[in-house]
Amino acid sequence: MPKLTIDNLEVTVPEGTNVLEAARELDIVIPHFCYHEALGAVGSCRLCAMMFVDGPVTGLQMACMVEAQDGMVVSSTDPDAIELREHVIEWAMTNHPHDCPVCDEGGECQLQEMTVAGGHGVRRYNGKKCTFTNQDLGPFVQQEMNRCITCYRCVRTYRDYCGGTDYGVFGSRNRIQYGRFQEGTLESPFSGNIIDACPTGVLTSKPFRFKTRLWDLQEAPSICPHCSLGCATIPGGRYREVQRVKAGINRETHGFFICDRGRFGYDHVNHQERPRQARVDGQPVAVAAALTAARERVAGMAREHGPNSIAFLGSSRASFEGSVLLRDWAAATGSQQLVYEAHQGRDHAARTLAARLGEHGRSLEDLRQSDLIVLFGADPLAEGPMLALAIRQAVRNGGKVIVIDPRPVELPCAASHLPLAMERLTDVLTALAQKDLHAFDNHEHAFLENLSEQFDSAQRPVLIGGADLLGGKGVDALCSTAAQLSSAECAVGVMTMLAGPNSYGGALLAGDGPDFDTILDAIQEGTIRALVCLESDPFREAMDPSRAQAALGHLELLVSFDATPGLAAQRADIFLPTRANAEMAGSYMNNEGRLQAFQAVIDPGLPISETGAGNHPPREFFQTTPGSAPEADWWLLAELLERDTTLAALRKTIEQSDECFVGLSAIDAESTGLRFSAQGSLPPAAEQDLLQTGVTDALKLLAITGPVGSHWLAHLSSPLAATQPKPYVVLHPEQAEKLGLSAGDRARLTTHFGHCHVVIRTDEKMVNGLILAPQLWDTALEGMVPGSMLDCQLEKEGKA
Amino acid sequence: MNFWRDIKGTLQPFWITLGYLFKKPVTIQYPEEKRTPPPRYRARIVLTRNPDGSERCVACQLCSAACPVDCISMQAAEAEDGRRYAAWFRINFARCIFCGLCAEACPTMAIQTTPDYEICNRDVLKLVQEKEDLLIDGCGKDDEYNYYEHSGVGVANERGGNEDEYGPVDPKALLP
Ligand code: SF4
Ligand code: SF4
Ligand code: SF4
Numbered sequence: 001m002p003k004l005t006i007d008n009l010e011v012t013v014p015e016g017t018n019v020l021e022a023a024r025e026l027d028i029v030i031p032h033f034c035y036h037e038a039l040g041a042v043g044s045c046r047l048c049a050m051m052f053v054d055g056p057v058t059g060l061q062m063a064c065m066v067e068a069q070d071g072m073v074v075s076s077t078d079p080d081a082i083e084l085r086e087h088v089i090e091w092a093m094t095n096h097p098h099d100c101p102v103c104d105e106g107g108e109c110q111l112q113e114m115t116v117a118g119g120h121g122v123r124r125y126n127g128k129k130c131t132f133t134n135q136d137l138g139p140f141v142q143q144e145m146n147r148c149i150t151c152y153r154c155v156r157t158y159r160d161y162c163g164g165t166d167y168g169v170f171g172s173r174n175r176i177q178y179g180r181f182q183e184g185t186l187e188s189p190f191s192g193n194i195i196d197a198c199p200t201g202v203l204t205s206k207p208f209r210f211k212t213r214l215w216d217l218q219e220a221p222s223i224c225p226h227c228s229l230g231c232a233t234i235p236g237g238r239y240r241e242v243q244r245v246k247a248g249i250n251r252e253t254h255g256f257f258i259c260d261r262g263r264f265g266y267d268h269v270n271h272q273e274r275p276r277q278a279r280v281d282g283q284p285v286a287v288a289a290a291l292t293a294a295r296e297r298v299a300g301m302a303r304e305h306g307p308n309s310i311a312f313l314g315s316s317r318a319s320f321e322g323s324v325l326l327r328d329w330a331a332a333t334g335s336q337q338l339v340y341e342a343h344q345g346r347d348h349a350a351r352t353l354a355a356r357l358g359e360h361g362r363s364l365e366d367l368r369q370s371d372l373i374v375l376f377g378a379d380p381l382a383e384g385p386m387l388a389l390a391i392r393q394a395v396r397n398g399g400k401v402i403v404i405d406p407r408p409v410e411l412p413c414a415a416s417h418l419p420l421a422m423e424r425l426t427d428v429l430t431a432l433a434q435k436d437l438h439a440f441d442n443h444e445h446a447f448l449e450n451l452s453e454q455f456d457s458a459q460r461p462v463l464i465g466g467a468d469l470l471g472g473k474g475v476d477a478l479c480s481t482a483a484q485l486s487s488a489e490c491a492v493g494v495m496t497m498l499a500g501p502n503s504y505g506g507a508l509l510a511g512d513g514p515d516f517d518t519i520l521d522a523i524q525e526g527t528i529r530a531l532v533c534l535e536s537d538p539f540r541e542a543m544d545p546s547r548a549q550a551a552l553g554h555l556e557l558l559v560s561f562d563a564t565p566g567l568a569a570q571r572a573d574i575f576l577p578t579r580a581n582a583e584m585a586g587s588y589m590n591n592e593g594r595l596q597a598f599q600a601v602i603d604p605g606l607p608i609s610e611t612g613a614g615n616h617p618p619r620e621f622f623q624t625t626p627g628s629a630p631e632a633d634w635w636l637l638a639e640l641l642e643r644d645t646t647l648a649a650l651r652k653t654i655e656q657s658d659e660c661f662v663g664l665s666a667i668d669a670e671s672t673g674l675r676f677s678a679q680g681s682l683p684p685a686a687e688q689d690l691l692q693t694g695v696t697d698a699l700k701l702l703a704i705t706g707p708v709g710s711h712w713l714a715h716l717s718s719p720l721a722a723t724q725p726k727p728y729v730v731l732h733p734e735q736a737e738k739l740g741l742s743a744g745d746r747a748r749l750t751t752h753f754g755h756c757h758v759v760i761r762t763d764e765k766m767v768n769g770l771i772l773a774p775q776l777w778d779t780a781l782e783g784m785v786p787g788s789m790l791d792c793q794l795e796k797e798g799k800a
Numbered sequence: 801m802n803f804w805r806d807i808k809g810t811l812q813p814f815w816i817t818l819g820y821l822f823k824k825p826v827t828i829q830y831p832e833e834k835r836t837p838p839p840r841y842r843a844r845i846v847l848t849r850n851p852d853g854s855e856r857c858v859a860c861q862l863c864s865a866a867c868p869v870d871c872i873s874m875q876a877a878e879a880e881d882g883r884r885y886a887a888w889f890r891i892n893f894a895r896c897i898f899c900g901l902c903a904e905a906c907p908t909m910a911i912q913t914t915p916d917y918e919i920c921n922r923d924v925l926k927l928v929q930e931k932e933d934l935l936i937d938g939c940g941k942d943d944e945y946n947y948y949e950h951s952g953v954g955v956a957n958e959r960g961g962n963e964d965e966y967g968p969v970d971p972k973a974l975l976p
């Protein structure tokens with residue numbers, strides 16, 4: 001550990017730290033542009049000059065390029081260093097257009113800050129300024145090239161860190177232009193990160209364009225609600241709407257960057273059709289009245305038909321605290337019908353994981369350091385994009401990636417891929433654990449043999465599974481394989497992609513209660529008469545939506561708590577509006593069992609852009625904010641159960657009643673979160689056959705998660721609308737040929753939902769003999785619940 | 801001693817008052833009579849226009865940031881030609897303390913103070929003024945400045961067409 005002196009202060013830093021970072025340890029901030037913790041130092045901006053007075057290195061040096069060594073004496077206040085920094089910033093400003101008033105970076109611009117910090121106050125150069133042509137980079141990123149200071153941070157973020165290939169740098173001398181070779185939409189699903197990375201106003205957010213300034217934004221640390229990884233985010237709101245999300249920092253999980261779904265998927269909070277009014281039997285009522293009605297009718301139902309006539313359905317979207325209170329409500333009613341996920345496969349997977357993960361749990365940071373990553377039925381870009389970036393960093397650090405999946409899993413890094421039917425994933429896991437590969441032939445055998453050998457030499461291997469394809473049995477096999485392959489020297493890690501931000505928390509609370517398909521049967525039979533839905537929409541989320549809709553029609557009482565305009569919210573007898581994640585404090589437990597707290601960014605209310613219809617706010621004044629009825633899910637349930645309604649008190653009670661959650665009240669939203677030792681229980685054994693028939697002469701279709709934008713909350717977010725593809729199906733080219741189809745053709749897809757029109761895509765990386773259809777909301781493919789197998793027919797309608 | 805001082809102190813003010821009876825009065829009979837304040841007097845705030853008649857304000861939110869009583873609010877928007885402008889702009893004169901900091905902060909000379917001090921109203925809502933109420937037809941105190949002639953976003957002129965600019969350059973050019 002080198003010990004050095006900076007500005008007469010001594011500091012000891014870990015090996016490999018550069019002097020700029022060492023100075024930061026002492027709270028000495030040296031002006032800099034090109035250095036970034038996640039991207040490293042390249043020494044291209046020449047701004048971070050420091051004077052090395054004594055020791056192994058002497059003279060004026062770029063602090064970011066010098067590794068801290070013992071005995072160094074460094075000065076940041078040396079007149080030569082100050083003068084150099086002043087000149088460098090002056091050069092950087094010679095061509096700068098000085099258009100801060102119309103620049104969206106204004107107020108949070110590193111160039112503004114560094115210009116002041118560098119001491120450049122008066123412009124001396126009176127020559128003409130060089131200008132550039134901008135490119136249209138698609139719906140997310142706005143470019144204004146004149147403001148560029150050529151620090152290369154965008155390119156290093158986009159290409160090196162995120163693995164994008166269609167953005168780079170062109171030209172020479174003072175004609176350096178950043179952008180695409182040809183104007184067009186940025187292809188990387190992480191493109192938004194260059195907005196955060198660019199220290200100037202060249203790259204700014206298009207959906208946030210001209211919305212507001214940092215000083216008028218309400219910001220708070222939050223957790224992304226779009227997948228089970230739980231990336232830290234910082235949403236910003238103003239005028240009663242969430243206007244943007246930028247990446248927060250959590251070195252244990254996602255690091256410094258987030259995916260475009262998380263960044264641009266905030267608009268569900270402001271959705272026009274979002275229900276904001278409590279209702280009882282279709283009549284608008286006050287929240288208190290609706291709560292009383294819910295409490296009394298549920299209790300009445302329990303008295304009349306027994307406590308088990310009421311089922312409680314939580315969801316992966318609800319906060320952990322709300323989920324605990326749902327369990328308490330079920331317990332208070334006496335009902336055993338409690339489940340936290342309407343999708344059977346995802347439910348079983350989450351519960352199995354919560355029961356079996358234990359010491360095998362790995363964070364994204366562990367993954368970045370891993371040397372062998374094997375994905376079984378996990379498609380990171382669809383199920384949790386930042387997982388793909390963590391995998392890419394592992395590859396950049398020398399790790400290997402192997403994908404075993406029926407789908408053509410795309411990754412932003414090199415990976416070897418074995419296409420294998422969904423039913424056989426579990427077989428592979430068992431075979432690997434037992435080191436018995438005789439059931440596989442030819443190239444499959446060779447591939448798995450090779451994989452098995454790699455396991456023997458790997459130091460930090462991690463198995464990654466996906467809930468959609470593996471289901472409960474698959475996740476069980478995944479954990480068993482990890483346990484069997486682990487040895488004293490090398491523990492095999494496990495990570496599983498679950499349905500949503502609090503899937504793991506729900507799974508812990510669900511215990512060994514029934515799954516939702518069992519509950520649906522009971523509703524169909526009439527033994528369950530009432531259903532309470534906490535931020536869930538069983539009409540759409542159940543494994544077979546048509547069966548769910550038929551069964552749910554028999555309900556006598558449907559109570560829904562929700563923040564989105566789902567079908568359950570529309571059809572509920574008693575409806576209570578909840579706050580969206582950006583409007584409340586609470587916590588989520590991510591897919592490694594890490595509980596992370598989030599804070600409220602804004603208070604709920606109809607956005608001013610809506611009440612003013614784009615013009616100035618209405619010239620009427622009210623005592624209360626219109627549309628401000630929604631309350632946090634945990635608040636509503638605490639009120640309903642007549643408990644103390646502060647979050648702190650609630651967390652204390654949870655700690656007191658469940659020993660395994662001790663530490664809950666201590667977590668704060670700025671921390672890296674807390675992993676609890678709590679262990680769940682395995683789900684009831686029976687898992688339904690996933691194949692749904694009803695079409696004769698059939699081909700097999702596997703419903704999968706669509707690309708960015710096809711998740712429910714993402715679907716409600718208008719900035720992501722542009723990324724929603726037209727309905728399509730993917731086939732292996734050989735199968736397409738057999739059916740007389742080729743890529744780009746239009747075809748008619750028939751399933752038990754009916755007919756719909758799709759575009760044919762082909763991919764030779766996928767398994768032959770299967771048709772893949774993504775779930776796309778508000779299209780004919782809406783019913784394609786990921787993980788379900790359907791019989792289908794496909795007929796050609798037109799040429800490409 | 802004190803006695804004489806008190807007598808003097810009692811009578812002198814009467815004497816001075818008496819003296820003023822024979823001088824010309826300085827009081828103005830407002831509102832019948834009105835005073836003309838100096839041109840840089842800080843009263844009613846207006847939004848001025850560019851010499852070419854377009855709106856000057858670019859909705860940069862600097863005035864609202866500078867305002868110590870937070871009485872300015874606005875929403876920026878983008879016009880077809882890329883111009884940033886205020887979709888709406890509101891000043892609550894019931895709150896304004898006429899400090900003039902907004903005018904000081906404005907980079908485009910859009911927001912200016914004027915000598916019109918007659919703003920009082922019994923209806924507070926009438927003191928909440930929108931962009932339509934604030935926008936005047938002239939340039940105010942500077943009849944030359946047009947922000948977009950000097951900032952390099954290519955709105956007033958083509959890109960690179962402002963007086964102190966050249967280009968746009970061709971990044972794919974091979975010449976040294
Ligand atoms: S576009 Fe931004 S990040 Fe990229 S080189 Fe220019 S200033 Fe740096
Ligand atoms: S990876 Fe998941 S949690 Fe992270 S930003 Fe993307 S959607 Fe959100
Ligand atoms: S004069 Fe002062 S108080 Fe009035 S709007 Fe301007 S900054 Fe605000």
Ligand code: SF4
Binds near residue numbers: 907
């Ligand atoms: S009046 Fe001036 S300071 Fe205020 S928003 Fe408009 S341009 Fe900016």
Ligand code: FES
Binds near residue numbers: 032041043044
């Ligand atoms: S930060 Fe050191 S040269 Fe740029």
